[in-house]
Amino acid sequence: MLQVNVLRTNPEWVKERLAVKNFKQIELVDEIVALDNERKKTQLEFDNTQAKINTSSKEIGKLMGQGKKEEADGMRLEVGNWKLEVSTYGEKLVEIEKQLHDKLIVLPNLPAEQVPLGKTPEENVSVKEAGTKPSLYAGAKPHWDLIEQYNLVDFELGSKITGRGFPVYKGKGARFQRAMIQYFLDYNTSAGYTEFIPPFMVNEASAYGTGQLPDKEGQMYHVTADGFYLIPTAEVPVTNIYRDTILKEDDLPIKMTAYSPCFRREAGSFGKDVRGLNRVHQFEKVEIIQIVQPERSYEVLDEMVAHVEKLLQNLELPYRILRLCGGDMGFASALTYDFEVWSAAQERWLEVSSVSNFETFQTNRMKCRIKNSEGKMQVAHSLNGSSLALPRIYAALLENNQTAEGIQLPKVLHSYFGGEMIN
RNA sequence: GGUGAGAUGGAUGAGUGGCUGAAAUCAGUAGUUUGCUAAACUGCCGUACGGGUUAAACUGUACCAAGGGUUCGAAUCCCUUUCUCACCGCCA
Structure with a gap:
């Protein structure tokens, strides 16, 4: 939510x-x-x-103490009238505040100066492309076939147990997933991020705090019996750790990382884009989150972008970094970089991370503030990014690294997976 | 799920109708003093929205889990909700 102040001073x-x-x-x-x-x-x-009421009430108390009952009764009448007045103002105030809030909540975050103009994903600006796209041997397969060939993930089983879009990872396929989660978390914690395991369901206040409510209600699974929402990303519970908090400058920066399953209804999606692991209702993700001083947030955004980039390099995946245009950005973001990896068999880019600076948009809603050494209060800035979303990394690694003998894993994963190859 | 006890400022904790936005202690902070480590003393030390000011000073209102009610007046009385703790039950 934008701060009214900003609108007032510079409409x-x-x-x-x-x-x-x-x-x-x-x-x-x-x-x-x-x-x-x-x-x-x-x-x-x-x-x-x-x-006026407060002053008179004290006066009445004194008069009563002195036994001047008639005078006190006179004042009571007067106060009675003021009370009517006050309740009118009170109701008016509540009404105005409600309208104000309802209008304010509709406004998206303001895009930063660097945000490119544009309405559609085609107008995003590619700021970097790196790594070499592998040339696959004849007969190379898309990941959904590889998954079957090596018996890694079972979609039909997931459908039986739950429904479409709930994959079951099994055997080496499960171990591969776990290896990546473990590696990503280690990579993040060694960069100074503190690891969290948050609740995977949140209450309404938390969903509101990070901006999922009110407008993205339909994207989340709702547990109606208890009023909880299954998290669409660890960003929600983890950022909300700092809801209603006043931080000291010494506490900053707050750097957090968390693994979590993510649940997304993704209503309305269909077609080849959703084939295999491209788009599922439950997936795994490791997230990084920072809460920082306003002056530093763009520097930190760059740092986070570099952090994710290095991770992709370590995984030896060809990637590109996009700066999202105004029309493609999220509601709450001021500046977003998307990371995409090249999926060699599908011959398309897959989004695997989105790193954003929210400035005060989330923190203003969440009432997360910083008190500086002079006692001045300012609203903190929050940022987050995926490092990384697993299914598409999974898909790209399978496709890009397939050989006739099996899937050759990148070096960084060998010790985590307990082997160099999936075969 | 059952029963009981609670929820007060950064922490501990007093406060059962007016003199309490809130004692006291601790922590924090600024300073004074004693030639070190340290101790003693003094001041300051919640948040939000307003008024006021170049900025301060100063000042109004609200907030003692949340929401409602009683009253001229509520942290204090009543109702509802939430949460915490303890014990029991059930269970990974």
Whole structure:
């Protein structure tokens, strides 16, 4: 959620930025500023009347103590009238605040200056492409066939147990997955990230805090009996660790990493894009999250991008890094880099990580603030990224590294997997 | 799931209707003093939204788990919800 302050002090700039994100209801900005002015006015009226009541109530107490009952009763009448007044202002205030909130919640985060203009994924800007795309031997297969050949993942079994999009990993296929999770976590913790194992379901307040609610409700699985949501990413529970928190400068930066399964309903997806591990309802992911001082957040974003890049290099995968254009960015993000790896048999890029700076968008909602040495309060910045989402890495590694003898694994995984090859 | 006890500021913890936005202690912080490590003393030390100011100072309101109610006046009384702890039951 944007801070009202920003709209108040610089409405024209806000409108211009919103346009970059292809946001249509620009008029909301003026409406919000007007409502905010009204809010302040009403607040003042409310406070002044309430102050009169408070003063008189104390007075009544004194009079009662002195046994001056008649005087006290007179004041009671007066206070009674003010109370009516105050409750009117109170109701008005509640109404205004509700409207203000409802309008504010609709606004996406403002894109940073570097965000390219554009509406569709085609207009994302590739900032780097590295690694060599392998040339596969004749008869090379897409990962869904390799998975079957080596008996690694069983989709039909998952359908039987749960439904489409819930793969069952088995044998070496399960071990391979676990090896990657273990390696990714080790890689992250050795870079100073503290490891967490969070709850895999969250309450409404948490889903709201990171921006999944109210607008992305349909993407999450909802446990109605208890009012919980299955997490679509570890970002949700882990970032919410710092909900309603006041941090000291010394505490920063907060660097956290967590493995979790991720549950996404992905309503409406179909076709070849969803074949195999390309898109599933339950997948595994290792996430990195940072909470930092505002002045440092873009430096930290670069650091996180470099961190993920190195991980892909270690996995010896060809990748490219995209800076997302305004129209393709997430609602809560100010600047996002997507990482894609080349899937040699499918001959397409697969998104495996998305690293974003949310600036104050999440932290403002979550009330996560920093108190500096002078006692000044400021809203922290939050960032996160995947390092990495597993299924597509899984797919790319299988496809790119297939040989007639089996799947040749990258060196960094050998000790984790307990072997050099899947065969 | 059952029964009981709780929820107060960074922590411990007092407070059962007005003088309590909240004692006290600890932690933190600024300073004074004693020639070190350290100790003693003094001041400051919650958040939000306003007013005010160049900025401060100053000042109004709200907040003692959350929401509602009673009252001229609520941390304190009543109702609802949530959470925590203990014991029992069930269970990985």
